[in-house]
Amino acid sequence: MTSPLLEASDLTRNHATRPGAVAGVVGLSLRVGRGEFVVIGGPSGSGKSTLLLLLGALLRPQSGTLRIGGVDLHALDAAGRSLFRARQVGFVFQMFHLLPYLGVRDNVLAGLPPGASRSGTEADGWIEALGLSDRRDAAPATLSVGERQRVALARALVKRPPLLLADEPTGNLDPDNTSRVLDHLDRYRRSGGTVVLVTHGSEADRFATQRLHLEAGRWAGPPFFPPIPPSTPSSLP
Numbered sequence: 190m191t192s193p194l195l196e197a198s199d200l201t202r203n204h205a206t207r208p209g210a211v212a213g214v215v216g217l218s219l220r221v222g223r224g225e226f227v228v229i230g231g232p233s234g235s236g237k238s239t240l241l242l243l244l245g246a247l248l249r250p251q252s253g254t255l256r257i258g259g260v261d262l263h264a265l266d267a268a269g270r271s272l273f274r275a276r277q278v279g280f281v282f283q284m285f286h287l288l289p290y291l292g293v294r295d296n297v298l299a300g301l302p303p304g305a306s307r308s309g310t311e312a313d314g315w316i317e318a319l320g321l322s323d324r325r326d327a328a329p330a331t332l333s334v335g336e337r338q339r340v341a342l343a344r345a346l347v348k349r350p351p352l353l354l355a356d357e358p359t360g361n362l363d364p365d366n367t368s369r370v371l372d373h374l375d376r377y378r379r380s381g382g383t384v385v386l387v388t389h390g391s392e393a394d395r396f397a398t399q400r401l402h403l404e405a406g407r408w409a410g411p412p413f414f415p416p417i418p419p420s421t422p423s424s425l426p
């Protein structure tokens with residue numbers, strides 16, 4: 190793999206708790222090339238969300254390094270890191286973190302980086318593509334959990350980030366919506382995006398270019414590289 194888009198080396202992050210440190214992830218390394226769809230599995234509590242927060246530089250490791258597009262994220266100051274993230278990384282949080290006082294469309298528009306032209310066309314495209322057109326003005330509290338999850342995905346994709354980090358993006362969806370979301374993630378990848386997805390399910394495996402498994406904060410078993418899925422170019426909504 191020549192010059193990976195994402196290169197994480199030896200990341201360790203313990204969580205401080207009252208009884209003592211709890212291991213989040215321990216000494217994890219990962220290389221992700223442009224155009225990959227990396228699927229990371231593992232049981233509840235194995236460190237998947239901790240790892241994804243580290244890969245998005247939303248959490249600082251106690252040791253190890255993170256480079257995205259050749260940039261050492263933790264060598265930047267906080268403002269530089271925020272700007273880099275806003276432009277380069279889309280993040281779907283496991284708990285969504287939607288803005289409670291904004292409707293669906295405004296939540297999606299909130300995913301655009303500072304200074305982006307606030308054209309609503311792209312936002313409307315994703316709202317339509319993810320089956321949210323009827324709920325365009327609804328407040329998050331009035332949405333079903335699966336609808337909130339799709340809003341969170343639209344918000345992450347609206348800026349067409351080079352890198353998408355998605356934490357259980359189909360965790361609350363029925364089979365039809367799971368297929369719809371995964372098909373859109375694959376289309377985003379084929380249009381030039383790169384996906385790192387964590388899940389405890391197996392539904393994303395058929396799209397994976399790299400499949401890894403976490404157990405108690407460490408890689409379990411060798412990474413598995415399935416045959417690369419067909420890479421016909423695709424355009425986004």
Ligand SMILES: Nc1ncnc2c1ncn2[C@@H]1O[C@H](COP(=O)(O)OP(=O)(O)OP(=O)(O)O)[C@@H](O)[C@H]1O
Pocket residue numbers: 204205206211212213231232233234235236237238239240283389
């Ligand atoms: N902020 C925190 N403070 C203390 N411990 C934490 C914190 N965040 C995570 N942990 C602990 O770190 C370990 C890994 O948690 P993490 O959320 O990364 O797991 P996960 O694989 O995403 O689980 P799930 O599938 O349930 O979402 C767990 O033991 C968890 O209790």
Ligand SMILES: [Mg+2]
Pocket residue numbers: 237238239283356
């Ligand atoms: Mg998690």
